[in-house]
Amino acid sequence: MAFVRVACRAMATRFEMALYGDDPVRLRAAGEEALAEIRRLEAQLSFYRPSSEISRINQRAADGPVRVEPGLFRLLLTARRLHAETGGAFDVTVAPLMRCWGFVNDTGRRPEPDTLAAARARTGMHLVRLDEAAFTVAFTRPGVQIDLGGIGKGFALDEAAHLLREAGITRALLHGGTSTVVALGTPPDAPHWTIAIARPGVQTAEPEGDDLLAQVHLADAALSVSAVWGKAFEVDGTVYGHVLDPRRGRPVEGAVLAAVVCPSATEADARSTALLVEGRAGLDRLARHTPPLQGLVVDRAAGDRGGTLHRVGAPSQEGRGGPVITLHPSAAP
Secondary structure (H helix, E strand, C coil), X not given: CEEEEEEXXXXXXXXXXXXXXXXXXXXXXXXXHHHHHHHHHHHHHCCCCCCCHHHHHHHHCCCCCEEXXXXXXXXXXXXXXXXXXXXXXXXCCCHHHHHHCXXXXXCCCCCCHHXXXXXXXXXCHHHEEEECCCCEXXXXXXXXXXXXXXXXXXXXXXXXXXXXXXXXXXEEEEEEXXXXXXXXXXXXXXXXXXXXEECCCCCCCCCCHHHEEEEEEECCEEEEEEECCCCEEEXXXXXXXXXXXXXXXXXXXXXXXXXXXXXXXXXXXXXXXXXXXXXXXXXXXXXXXXXXXXXXXXXXXXXXXXXXXXXXXXXXXXXXXXXXXXXXXXXXX
């Protein structure tokens, strides 16, 4: 069986696809088409490109309805649904808060109370009007902005996977920045794809031994991992991470890593962000979902390697052929 690997840089990260099939020429052609779709979506969804469709919405939607491309409109409907299902823990209108805390331009600052209050007043999906008949978006007040950074990568992977399926490819593994993964079928020599999740703070892409937190077995499913790392700043001994709780208008406190397995990468991307915001309480939402979803959370603790791990869904899925989260022995509660 032929194997082809293709990759590109988009959305400030590396997208990569491992493709299996009978014809390497057809595999590469399909892979390149899927990568081209990811780059097209980056141009459409980017919060930072002035020419993107999202920037056009952010510039004009406070003045009146803005008609958008149907695929983007469906994504906005999905974002609204996930905002409701996560109790506001996932929110694509968080940009004013990100700017307020200095995470848009990497300055990092603790805002004054009145500045924070003003940013919170411009945050929330209740400020976004979606007209399903006209495919339009409107904001109910000035200063509202949409940033799809918490869902766009997963959406791009789903769209790429759709193109691969249309091309007849049934065995493939796709990832964006190693944090969001889509599995098509299974590899040729195994009943599932095995994905490793590193402990918080471990930077290697292939963790082993004590660096390994868990392994996830995927077949026709998606995994997303969200974590508090990267952008951060310190004020008076308190470290503020770049992941914000849109309900409180403050950086996330408690959880340092969250992972969710879902049927789609779009959903997994958003739900892992929400789970990181909610922490252990968010696992209850996953358990109540129909069907129940699998996930894990690592709570914050002192030290680089500390933390308490909680999970939901994995034990009940054993033997059903679905994705299973297996903890490394040293990580088991």
